[in-house]
Amino acid sequence: MTPGEALSVLGLGPDSTWDEVRRAYRTQIRLHHPDRAGSSTDAMAVRVIEAFGVLQQMRASPTGWGPAVDSFPSGSTDSRPPSATRHRSDHGYTEPGPNESPGSPWAIPLAPQGPPPFERIDGDTLRFDAPADETFRWLLEAAQDLGAITYLDRSGPLFEVLCRFLDEPATSLLVTLQGRSDGTDAMCAAESIEARPGPPTSAVVDVYESVLRRLARDSQHRSRPQGPNG
Structure with missing residues (x-):
């Protein structure tokens, strides 16, 4: 294309x-x-x-x-079909062979040390220092604290979360991943699904970022050696 x-x-x-x-x-x-x-x-x-x-x-x-x-x-921008053998796609996922179907992202194990390092590179994009598979899994984990995951396409790769915030209309958050040579970008777009306008995307990403950082803190706390009294 x-x-x-x-x-x-x-x-x-x-x-x-x-x-x-x-x-x-x-x-x-x-x-x-x-x-x-x-x-x-x-x-x-x-x-x-x-x-x-x-x-x-x-x-x-x-x-x-x-x-x-x-x-x-x-x-x-050649978009020829993938070869019959398993290989890493442009967006970082392991593409299935001819007799395989895409695996569930929920089957990807969560690293005990928590989400991979990431930074906010603009109002609506988070850049992760990790492959797309790992990034996708942690984004899904954090998304459950934002609302209900209403659509998920690992081949996209993208997913949609229906969020509800206090005094705000129901808001759809669409997250699209793009693989990079040094990691993965997660691009977010928020939009009200009601007649009145919803919060700006940057505000929704603020909440998303705080959830990811809380998951990182919780994982670090669990990984610390416990003393004799726990």
Whole structure:
């Protein structure tokens, strides 16, 4: 899929900004994901995820994001099917072979030392010093303190959490992972699912970050040697 085709899947044109790309992605993935009543086939959801991944690759490239997407070399965003053997995908996951199905992320063990080191790199993105598998598992663990996980796609990779905060409308938090050479980025997008506006994404990520850091503190406390009196 070329960047131009990816924009078309999201219903956008070549002059679209990155914010417009993200908004369109959130809209399309909620419209087409399999848990939504009356949604289209799973194939459309997969295509939307693939399109967003192509544009993320373009944004992370040396060329960067810009309006002239059709001039971006199509070979650099080649989305050919994975080979039949198991291998590490671009986003860091171990892709299944031809006779395997993707394993449940809940089967990934939680490291006793807690979540991997991470930092907040902007208002809506957390960068983890760990592979995508480990990052995904800890993000899911922390997400249970935010609300109910309503959608999970390990192949995306992404998941959605329905959050409820005091005096705020029900809020959907969409978390999308992107593998990097030195770790994994978790990009968050929050949006009210009610008529009134919800909290900004940065505020929701503040809460998410605090839960992850609490999990880290709790894990460190449990790993400390206990004295004779416990």
